[in-house]
Amino acid sequence: MNQQEAMFKYCLRLGDNALIRSYRLSEWCSNAPILEEDLALTNFALDMIGRAQALLGYAGQIEGKGRTDDDLAYRRGERSFYNVLLTELPNQDFAYTMARELYLSAFEYFYYSGLAGSKDATLAAIAAKTLKEIKYHLSHATDWVLRLGDGTAESHAKMQTAVDDLWPYASELFESDAVDAAMISAIGAPDPAALKDSWMKHVSAILKEATLDVPTTMYTHTGGRNGIHSENLGHILAEMQFLPHAYPDAKW
Amino acid sequence: MELKEQTAVQSDLLKSFEEKIGRDDAIEPKDKMPDAYRKHLIRQISQHAHSEVIGMQPEGNWITRAPSLRAKQILLAKIQDEGGHGLYLYSAAETLGISRSEMIEQLHSGKAKYSNIFNYPALNWADIGAIGWLVDGAAIVNQVSLQRTSYGPYSRAMVRICKEESFHQRQGYEIMAKMMAGTADQREMAQDAMNRWWWPALMMFGPHDSESPRSGDAFKWKIKRQSNDELRAKFIDKTVQQAEVIGLTIPDKDLKWNEARGHYDHGPIDWNEFYNVINGNGPCNKQRMDHHKRVHAEGAWVREAAEAYRAKKEKQLFQSKN
Amino acid sequence: MSADTQLEKWEVFIQSKPGANFVHAGCVHASDKKMALQNARDTYTRRGEGTSIWVVPCDAIVASNPDENDMFFDPANDKTYRMPTFYVMPEGAKAI
Ligand SMILES: [Fe+2]
Ligand SMILES: [Fe+2]
Ligand SMILES: [Fe+2]
Secondary structure, eight states: OOHHHHHHHHHHHHHHHHHHHHHHHHTTTTTSSSHHHHHHHHHHHHHHHHHHHHHHHHHHHHHTSOOOHHHHHHSOOGGGOOOOHHHHSOOOSHHHHHHHHHHHHHHHHHHHHHHTTOSOHHHHHHHHHHHHHHHHHHHHHHHHHHHHHTSOHHHHHHHHHHHHHHHHHHGGGGOOOHHHHHHHHHHOOOOGGGGHHHHHHHHHHHHHHTTOOOOOOOOOOOOGGGTOOOHHHHHHHHHHTHHHHHSTTOOO | OOHHHHHHHHHHHHHHHHHHHHTTOOBOTTSOOOHHHHHHHHHHHHHHHHHHHHTHHHHHTTGGGOSSHHHHHHHHHHHHHHHHHHHHHHHHHHTTTOOHHHHHHHHHHTSSOOOGGGGSOOOSHHHHHHIIIIIHHHHHHHHHHHTTOSBHHHHHHHHHHHHHHHHHHHHHHHHHHHHHTSOHHHHHHHHHHHHHHHHHHHHTTOSOTTTSOTTSHHHHTTSOOSOHHHHHHHHHHHHHHHHHHHTOOOSOTTOEEETTTTEEEOOOOOHHHHHHIIIIISTTHHHHHHHHHHHHHHHHHHHHHHHHHHHHHHHHHHHHHO | OOOOOOOEEEEEEEESSTTSOEEEEEEEEESSHHHHHHHHHHHHOTTSOOSEEEEEEGGGOOOOOGGGHHHHHGGGTTOGGGSGGGSOOOTTOOOO
């Protein structure tokens, strides 16, 4: 893996996280608990699509084969998607979605804060813009975890289940491999492994305030960052890529 | 108060109300208004609000399958706007003394209606184009007219809505134009969508003026300012040219420019179909309502939790102060 | 099951640019202050319409009674001495 290949995969990982998460968030449209929240979740989905466009577009540039953000989103197979598993899990219910949003946004808050200082001007600019959105996402998810955790007995139970069930998927966020090592040295990207303590402290404090138990499971699910996904991604892509696959010559 | 005195007061109120309407003064929530005016508005505004919200579903059917990132962005932003429109309109209706919960209950019980058009399915990607271009196009003709409606909160909501609507029709037309400039499959999809949405779009304006005369309360009170047929003609006149530009055929062999009227003449609208769909027999009536009921029920625990949390925090704050 | 809640109603006021008046935009439903602000942001500033938002619980708004408009507002109509045009300035005086 040379420098360019590492950079390409690195941008795909970041871009795919945004793309697949936007897919899940967009499924909430016309399905949210109250109309106001429908608008909010759609905004987050839109933020994620914008982020995916920027990062996949940049990945295409780095690859240098003329592939656009759409080519990368709509004409790539499952094994070449590098999003973390957490982003592709079904929404289940509002508690699951808020737990997922909390885990991801808390991680991204630390990660993109670091990336904003990267030596790569494009990524630094994307990160600076994204960071504003992330702060808002984090605040929104935090508020809901507090409300649901410390709301009714029913919401407490649902929130606890969501927090527990998604916990084993959070560790994948902190994996650090050869791609990360290459980016750390080349552009001063943050080391995900180094963020685990801050994340743990931040998220645990929120869960405790929400009267929830902090999970203690050690087991971790992994694979997405290297293209080994859960069964969910295949279905996402089958649906998302349907038109470009069915009508390969069409422009939309 | 004696009954006779009461009626005298009532007719005084009605007189000052009608004078206001006559001067084109907006009626505001705290103004005295005839009960029938209030009822008419609640029915109309809540139906309008429900239409915006139920209207999110047919387009929502294509969110996960939008064929490009740009297309998905536009579609999401558009559907989100419709949700916002529902919200503005629920708020306007609430100023008349009905709550959003009550309105939703009336929707679920069938007492309140929503626009028939959303009981049709969105079957291919060109349907997203047809909905934006034809359905929003028809809606905006009506909504522009409603900006001058007599009830202040309704009129203000319409002004905001019309501002936001301006991109809806354009994005739909853009989809149709792109598909008509595309492959044979795409052109076929576009014409197919046109064929299926044209007549239901014309039905959106409601029965002919001969069936629903201009003389009703809605006109007297300036809730409605232009008749169904006037609005329908406006829509047809501007849409025919747009269809021609991109090579779409309007599925009406009787469509012909009438020089004397200065409008297009169109073939007969199938009012049987219209009343069939109103009476619950459209292709998607049950699906749309089931979806709304399911989402409403599934969200109940979240709304209850939010209320419970607020109550808890207020209590804690109170205790810490005392 | 308890009765449906659609949360509390809040009135929303938006300032379109720094220094401008806060203008009433509409309503949102929310269970608490923070949610009300967030919902107002997502509902009324999606097109960059605002730089600042106020939210006020609907029941905290006190409205004047239109039946009392005569006594409430009409007395202000004949106080023209509150207007600068009421005063006669000597010919030739500048910057006043
Ligand atoms: Fe609409
Ligand atoms: Fe609308
Ligand atoms: Fe619209």
